[in-house]
Amino acid sequence: MTGSADDVLFATEVVEELRAVHSEIAALQAKEVELMTLLYQVRRAEQLDLGVGELYAGEDAATEIGIALKVSQRSADGLIGLGLGLEHRYPHTREAFAAGRIDLSQVRAISDTLTNAPEDMLAELEPRLADYAEKAEPQRIRRTGRRWMLEADPEGQALRRKEAEAERFVSVRAADNGTAELEGVLTAHGGRTLYERLREMAVTECCGSDPRTMNQRRADALVALADGSGRLICQCGKADCPRLPTEPVPAPRKTLVQVGVSAETLAGLQDNPALLSGFGAIDADLARQLARLAKIELIPENPTAGMTSESAGKPSESAGEIFESAGRTSDAPGQSSTAERIYRPSARLTARVRALDGTCRAPGCQVPAADTDLDHQDRFDHHNPDTGGPTTESNLGARCRRHHRLKTLADNGANRWQITHHPDRVVEWRTPSGDSTTTTPEGTPFLFPSVPVPPVTAAGVPDVQPTGSLLDPGPLVNELMDLVQAYCTPSQRRAHRRARHNM
Ligand SMILES: [Zn+2]
Ligand SMILES: [Zn+2]
Structure with a gap:
């Protein structure tokens, strides 16, 4: 196909405009990185003043940005790191970026390549690489940058390799x-x-x-x-x-995974979605594949399930379980008021809270609940447990290390965050700048649809693993059948549970 002279001219204009827009976006990206870095520096300075340690001061700026912009904390972390590099180590790159002559990917390529370069080499190579980057795509920037570093200091290469290997x-x-x-x-x-x-x-x-x-x-x-x-x-x-x-x-x-799945789905009677801790909803087939490899522990969705004749008559309402394949042992169910005044929650309560929350409860945080700390939302009082927050399901929440620190600093008034707990495990996170967002629990009971999904055969979608028998027959299947069959009485269930705990 040949275009007319007009078409050629028009296409040339389109490319010109594209170049201009790309450059504008790059300049705005530079501005965005600069502002994120500035926010980090402001928060860090505030927190250092309040006595927060060097290592952690300012780290919640990325969470704050995540809430403000609806971006992941991980990406905000990356951009803040990049911004600090531009400020302290890559002045020419920073200038070219701000002017829109190179874009974010090219800046990343320069920063990645020069990460381990010593100061004197940086002074020589960074201006050159920033210039070169204006005419090269990221792959070539990386290759050329590496070659220049090797030429500039062949002996130092071994050292830089060790430093790079350390990462x-x-x-x-x-x-x-x-x-x-x-x-x-x-x-x-x-x-x-x-x-x-x-x-x-x-x-x-x-x-x-x-x-x-x-x-x-x-x-x-x-x-x-x-x-x-x-x-x-x-x-x-x-x-x-x-x-x-x-x-x-x-x-x-057997790996340590937590999957929430209804007994009916596990037994193949329904295809309700299941929940894989840290991953979110998964399809019924995948849940059953995981179950085949798992050592299974049942944690009823409703802790009192099986205790009343009413719930025994409605089996599907009590049919959510968690199987946890590393086989943690549970202690006896039920909480006494003494347990509420002991700081450390029982294994049973821990499993229950993690099942409810699914992941760390901070906005956008994907750390699976299994890897989190259980945090007292109203602070536990070690000196007088009667007056502080109790060790109960409603007062415990899953938080990763980083967000546990954020909450602790908030409790101590050291970062001006406000974290409020509402009924039904809704948590409200208010940043120092006044943005606010709420998170709802993503654990098993909350993601289960209440409407049953009939079994489907996924024709034409080959299974990753050959489908053998669904589950090994034995006590587990008996127990599942207990949960899915309406005629099972509460005392039968209790007997089963006792038998299992005594095994
Ligand atoms: Zn977290
Ligand atoms: Zn073969």
């Missing part, structure tokens, strides 16, 4: 649609080792009829290494598959 990490976080995202920095050798092993497993442990792509096999291989089985199992489904293991494969180890 190694692996993180796993929840992503969309029940997947997880893995991110990390390894040593070059470690990275090679891992990749070679995954490739080898993907190629040698599955035959040509395995339906998975190489990408999928490598991803599954990593999990197989982590779960201790160490072996991919070919999914061609043929009994005479040439790649079937010749020696017994160790059973996958």
